[in-house]
Each structure stands twice: as structure tokens, then as C-alpha cells.
Amino acid sequence: MEFALAPDSNINRATRSDTLGTVIGDFTLDDEAQAKSGVGLNLQGQGYFRLGIQPGADLLVRASTSATLYREPDFNDVTVGVQAGPQYAWGGNQLTFSFGPSWRWYGRDPYSMTIGGNVSWQRPTGKRSQIRLDGGISHVDNKRNALQTADDFTLSASLDRAFSARFGGGLQVYGFREAARDPGYSLASGGASVYLFREMGRTTLVGTMAYSHLEADERLFLYPERRRENRYSASIAATLRALHLGSFAPLVRLKWERNRSSIEIYDYRRVAAEFGVTSAF
Template sequence: MFLRVASALLLAVCAAPVLAQTQDCDPAKGCAQGLTAPQVFAIAERYAAAKRFADAETLLKGLTHDPNDDYRAEARFRLAALREAQGDKQGAIEWLKTLLDEKPDAGRPRLELARLLAATGDESGARRELRRAGAAGLPEDVARVVDRFATALRSSRTIGGSIEVAIAPDSNINRATTQERVDTVVAPLTLSRDARATSGVGFSLSAQGFARGRITDRIDLLSRASVRADLYGKSQFNDVVMTLASGPEFRLDAARVRPAAIAQRRWFGGDLYSESFGGSVNVLKPLNQVSQVEGELTLLQSNYARIPAQDGLLTDLNVAYDRAISPRFSVRVGGRVTRQDAKADFLSTDSVGVDLLASRAFGKQLGFIQLSGFRLGAKGKDPLFGVTREDKRFDVTLGLILRRFTWRGLAPLIRVIHSESDSTIPIYDFKRTRVEFALSREF
């Protein structure tokens, strides 16, 4: 109900007039020569009112190639409305995205996009578009409507998910040292070939799905499942993680709170590596029209199949701040603190990290850069190496999403990741460069 109310309010306060200009149409495309663009819009509107949607779309698609960018934008906006009128919300979303690729400061289309994303279950996407609209600047009366919309925003979709598949050349698939021999308190140790840096080409699959059930007006039951698999020709390096989470989702004014029970399993080289059970609490709170903060606390009891001395409680707290600088440029700054307890002191670790993500749209392309760094320290000396483990790690990721070449909802993605780890224990020293050529889709 709130989506329909918000839509009506947004349409009422944001409507804009269209200017006149002469436009010739190709008769082969269903247009008549000598009509002005406003006349074509008027004919298309009559066709739409008579439910002759195909004829209306033919006329409007002709205007998407008009030299006047205002007419192109108006045609795409009306095409989005026609798609929605026929029940094709995803088609409407694509037309609005195409409009905003050319006119990122267009307020009404971006607010309509936020509404449609919310209606299709993409709450995070809807919040992102509202922040971008706020960064472009909104009249005071429109801003008040948007604030009410953001406060009431919740996903109405009962089922959905996303998938990403990638081919990934990797210089160090096992994140291992290049050294052949390392010193220990007993004697120099010669590492096996599998214990040293190994390059390869992998296949990666990442998939997430969710199901939501309404409990009350303010509470949903949200269940999620995800799997991440990195598979190689050398099966001893295959890494698969599966996670299940379920719990209520509360809406408290503008904040969203998600406590959940979690079960996780990880397999490495085809064998069970670890099992984890516990829970998490996620809180998301918009701060104003252009920013939000999100935090999550996770507690997991992890049990390791081959290293029982590593069994213990994982405690992780991360907080992230998102801000839209402009309709095309946004940033995310995050911090994380993690403690991994274990039966053996030298396997117990504390770590702290920071993360910076910046993204910029270039027409139909989206480029991003992510910088991450963290320090890790163990609680006791490693008995084999005679020193306490201390790691410093730095990661840089560059990526480009090529929406121009989207095919059947699959968007191409190129991602380059470079990692360097410096440790007091040589087996944790490594450098790694990974290139991913991926296709991703939300559904």
C-alpha cells in the first residue's frame, strides 16, 4: 500500500512539461512524417489509453533516437510507464536505467526507479537510488515525500536471489608462499609443491536466494541461502562454502533490524573443512537523504574437521557508512574487528581492518575501486616457528560492470584483485593477482 501512495505523491510533485520540436519519422517504423514530437506523444497517449500498447511503444521508440535529449528522456519515461501498465516491472526498470544513464540528475525518473525496485524486492537498490536522488538535490516538498517513502520502505518480494559465474585466471590459487624452504625451531622445512604458490584458471560460482513471509505489518520472516564455489582443474584446491540464515526482520521507524540464526559448512579439496553455527544481528539506518550506516555483529562457533585445536568462537563486528556524493558517484567506508578464539593460543587471533569502496557511473558502465587493509595478531607463539604470528595484508580491487552489453539480464563484469600479505611466519607471506571475467544477474 505504501508503494502506491508514495508513487502517487512522487508523480504529483515532480511532473515536468515537454517542449515542442519538429521531428520526422520513418513510415516503415509506424510513424507519420511531418509530426512534431508533442504530436507523436499525444498519439502515443491515445494509443495507450485504448490499450494499443504495441502501437504506442512503436511511436515512442522512434523518439528515443530524437536529437533533443529532453524528448529522448520523455519517450523512455513513457515507455517505462507502458511496460509497468502491462505488468512488466523489470522492463520498466530497464527503460528508467537507460534514461538515467543519459540524464543522471533527472529527479522524477530516479524516484520512480526507486519505487519499482522496492516493488520487485530490491530494497537495497531502492535505498541506493533514493540516496542518489538526494545527492542531485530535491525541492523541499519532494524531499519530505521521499523521507516518508524511505521510512516506510520494505521489500515486498516473497522470493528472489542473484547469481554470478566467472572464469578466473589466478597467480596464486592457494594463497601460499613462493619459498621452497622455511626455517623452523627444529630444522629447515622443505615445502611440498601443493604448499607453495600455484597458479591456475578457476571457475567461480556465487549464488544467493531468499524467501520472505509476512508476520505483521512491521515484521517479516526472512530466510536466506548462499553458496560460493571456487573450482580448479587441481581439485585439491577447490573451495566451497554454503551458508543458511533465517530470522525475523523488524522495521523500527526508518531503521531495519535483522537478527538471524546461521549454519555454515566449508569444504576444501573435496573434504569437510569446518562447520559453524551461531547467529547475527544486522542493523541498517538511513542518516539523511544521501547517507546511511549499516552494522552487523556475528557470533559463530566453528569446529574444524582436521585441526580440533582450532575449534572456537568467532566474533565479528563490522560497520559501514554509505554516501552518495552525486547521482553518478558514491562511496562506502567500513571498519571491521574480528576475534577468532581457539583451544590453542597460537591459533587464537585478533584482527582489525578498514575498507574503502568508490564507484562511478560512466553512461551504461559502472567502474569501482576498493581498497582494504587489515592487521592480524595471534595470542601466543607458534611452537613450530618460535614467533608470534603478526600479519599485515593489503588488497586492491578494480572493476567494471558493462551494462551496455547486458544479455537476457546477464551483466558482464571484469574484476582485477591484487593481494599482498606480510607475516612474521613465512608460510603466511604471499602475493596474489586474480582476474575475473563474470556474468551476474539478479532475479
């Protein structure tokens, strides 16, 4: 569970430009289509239970939610999901299948409904490291724009390693394909991220850096060129367990994002912070 106040320089990940270049001239953007700053309440939670089926096999059921809430509800972003499936363990391997729906609301209205499944395989690669492979297929029903309804395909691989009992890190690479009804909204992306963690007394520090590249299949008729993007992000977080209250401990996190896009409306900068509490049961 995590609860945090989140000051953000760009709560809607929008452009700072007041115009949008199109094939028929520049359009003036509405205020809500431009970058807005604000302070929100960031909530995240996940719960699960495991039911034994037979030796080496369990039924795993997981529910999760995330929400960012603002004084202006037009920018509220809420997601709820449930997944269930069997999990098998043998010889250090762990294979998990999961399937279920998720729902997203943006502002006051439903944004999308997703139904899909995932498979995950994990195994140690020594006493200090492990590898994990994940793949997923889902169908996304976009409630705002039927042309953005799509089938999504994801594949990722990650390696985690402990350099010592109090210091470690990891690397992840991924690929993503979205096949939408309109080829202008269909896209492919891929990227990589790295993280390091360090235990300093009763404080845990975690730093991350990530890069991804995105390309759309075709140009939307309104825009002068096809959508292409390079996104960079970084964050640093500290969990201060020395100041805990029960199972809850203070959390401080700083985030930075830069998305460079060939389409003005997707080009943005963002700096955000989170000040709250977190707990793992």
C-alpha cells in the same frame, strides 16, 4: 548470481619460498604448500524470501553459496550457508536477526562446519547516506585440525554515501576475534576498507582498497615467533550492462593482495582476474 573464469597467480594463497623456518631448522615445503597459479571457475549465488509476520515485521530466510573450482580438485573451495530470522522496520530503521549453519569443503574433503547468529541495524543518516552496524557470534568446528576449532566474534560499522545519482562510496571498519582451543591458533584482527562506484553510461565501475592487521595470542611451538600480519588488497571491477543478455551482464574484475607475515608459510602475494557474467533479480 555470478559466473566467472578466474586466472589467479596464487590459487592457494601460499608462500613462494621453498623452505619454512622453524625452531629446529629449515623444513623443505611440499609443492602443494607453495604458491600455485591456475585458472578456475568462480561461482557465487544468493537467494532469499521474505514472509510477513505482522506490520513492520518479516521472517527473512536467505541461502548463499560460493565456489572456486579448478582442474586440480585438491584446491577447490566450496561454501554453502543458510540463515533465517526476523526483520523489523520502523521510522527508517531496519533491524535484522539471523541464525543458521554453513559448511565449507576444501579439496575433496569437509573443512569446517559453522553454526552462529548475526544481528544487523541499518538506518539513513540523511537523504544520501546510511549507517550500518553488524555483530556476530559463531562456533567453527574445524574438520582438519581439532586444535583450530574456535568461537568467533565479529563487529563492524559501515557508512555509505551517494555524492550524486551516479557517484558514491563508503567506508567500513571491523574487528574480529577467534578464540581457538590452542592459543597458538587464537587471534585478533581489525581493519578498514573503502570503496567508490561510478556510473559511466551503462557501465558501473567499482574500486576498493583495504588494510587489516592480525596477531595471534601465542607462538606455535614449531615457529620461531608469534604470528603477526599486515594485509593489503585492492580491486577494480566493471559491469557492462550495455552488453546484457536478459538479466545477465558481463563482468570484469582485477584483484591484488599482499600479506606480510612473521611466519613464512602465511606470507604471500596474489594477482587475480575474473571474466564472467553477473545478474541481480
